[in-house]
Amino acid sequence: MGWIGRIRLQALLEADIGTVVAVADPDPSAAAAGAAAADGSLAVADLDELLRLDLDGVVIATPSALHAEQSLAALDHGLAVFCQKPMARSATEAEAVLATARRAGRPFGVDLSYRRTAAAQRMQQELRQGRIGRVFAAQLTFHNAYGPDKQWFLDRHRSGGGCLIDLGTHLLDLLLWLLGDERLRVEAATLLQAGAKLANGSNAVEDFVAAQLTTASGAAVQLACSWFLPAGLDCLFECTLFGTEGSLALTNVDGSFHDFRLEWRHGTSAQLLVSPPDDWGGRTLCDWALRLQRGEGFDPELAAELHAIPKVIDAIYRYGGVQR
Numbered sequence: 001m002g003w004i005g006r007i008r009l010q011a012l013l014e015a016d017i018g019t020v021v022a023v024a025d026p027d028p029s030a031a032a033a034g035a036a037a038a039d040g041s042l043a044v045a046d047l048d049e050l051l052r053l054d055l056d057g058v059v060i061a062t063p064s065a066l067h068a069e070q071s072l073a074a075l076d077h078g079l080a081v082f083c084q085k086p087m088a089r090s091a092t093e094a095e096a097v098l099a100t101a102r103r104a105g106r107p108f109g110v111d112l113s114y115r116r117t118a119a120a121q122r123m124q125q126e127l128r129q130g131r132i133g134r135v136f137a138a139q140l141t142f143h144n145a146y147g148p149d150k151q152w153f154l155d156r157h158r159s160g161g162g163c164l165i166d167l168g169t170h171l172l173d174l175l176l177w178l179l180g181d182e183r184l185r186v187e188a189a190t191l192l193q194a195g196a197k198l199a200n201g202s203n204a205v206e207d208f209v210a211a212q213l214t215t216a217s218g219a220a221v222q223l224a225c226s227w228f229l230p231a232g233l234d235c236l237f238e239c240t241l242f243g244t245e246g247s248l249a250l251t252n253v254d255g256s257f258h259d260f261r262l263e264w265r266h267g268t269s270a271q272l273l274v275s276p277p278d279d280w281g282g283r284t285l286c287d288w289a290l291r292l293q294r295g296e297g298f299d300p301e302l303a304a305e306l307h308a309i310p311k312v313i314d315a316i317y318r319y320g321g322v323q324r
């Protein structure tokens with residue numbers, strides 16, 4: 001029942017899918033606030049107490065290092081799980097979670113929320129229709145001028161990493177999902193903290209990453225993300241794909257964290273395809289809740305997509321010499 005937990009709970013309540021039976025947080029005031037929002041729900045302290053209740057599924061929105069172990073515990077109890085991103089600190093942890101979800105046969109989802117923006121959905125349609133021809137390059141950017149305001153984000157043991165695992169996860173998910181490609185090779189990567197190289201063995205996390213990657217089909221990808229960058233705006237977000245017949249550019253509007261637009265570009269001209277408003281934040285969670293309600297099981301295609309992201313993140317950390 002922290003920041004995103006409360007926001008996603010609200011989205012689930014507004015969508016009126018299923019029943020919120022209980023909310024858990026070790027901070028009693030956070031648990032009580034969640035229970036008050038979901039009328040008739042119980043406030044409990046932890047996952048163990050949740051697992052003693054008769055539930056169909058669990059939504060996890062805790063500090064990132066807890067995601068894998070809490071997902072495993074819930075799946076082992078036969079529950080469906082929806083977890084905040086990142087689903088794990090490493091590809092090895094992610095594999096263990098996905099293998100358990102497969103055995104449990106229950107819906108498993110991760111809050112890779114940007115793919116459910118109207119702009120990303122339209123971008124995928126346009127790509128499938130061949131609007132920009134063969135994609136040969138991509139520009140991925142997510143600079144957050146503020147960065148996290150909670151200490152656990154800055155502690156590698158509790159977060160799994162810095163801005164790469166926090167923001168880069170979304171960028172890599174968009175790219176891999178849009179291209180339908182599960183492999184990226186790392187050509188170069190620089191990870192910095194306060195403008196200097198991360199000290200070996202340090203528990204500090206990176207706040208700036210620049211990486212050059214290549215897709216299996218040979219497209220060149222530039223990825224940059226950061227916290228606390230003097231960007232002159234709250235946020236700079238871009239996912240642009242360049243193709244032989246034009247480009248598709250998904251960008252945020254006026255520094256917003258929430259408003260996105262999609263343009264098709266050709267030479268020096270541009271055509272606006274999607275613009276705000278678009279209330280996208282809770283869609284990935286609601287998709288999962290609907291799958292659960294319909295009695296659906298584990299989705300192997302989604303699992304392959306989920307596994308691809310931590311593999312690339314591991315490779316970037318390895319290339320950057322970050323010991324984890």
Ligand SMILES: NC(=O)c1ccc[n+]([C@@H]2O[C@H](COP(=O)([O-])OP(=O)(O)OC[C@H]3O[C@@H](n4cnc5c(N)ncnc54)[C@H](O)[C@@H]3O)[C@@H](O)[C@H]2O)c1
Binds near residue numbers: 002024027045086166
């Ligand atoms: N999908 C997205 O776009 C998106 C956006 C924001 C945050 N997130 C992710 O959501 C997660 C939470 O981020 P946040 O900003 O809400 O953090 P937060 O610190 O505000 O919230 C975490 C909450 O978890 C509680 N908690 C700690 N240990 C717990 C335990 N063992 N069991 C149950 N609850 C426990 C804390 O008391 C706190 O209320 C992070 O992993 C972050 O990466 C995802």
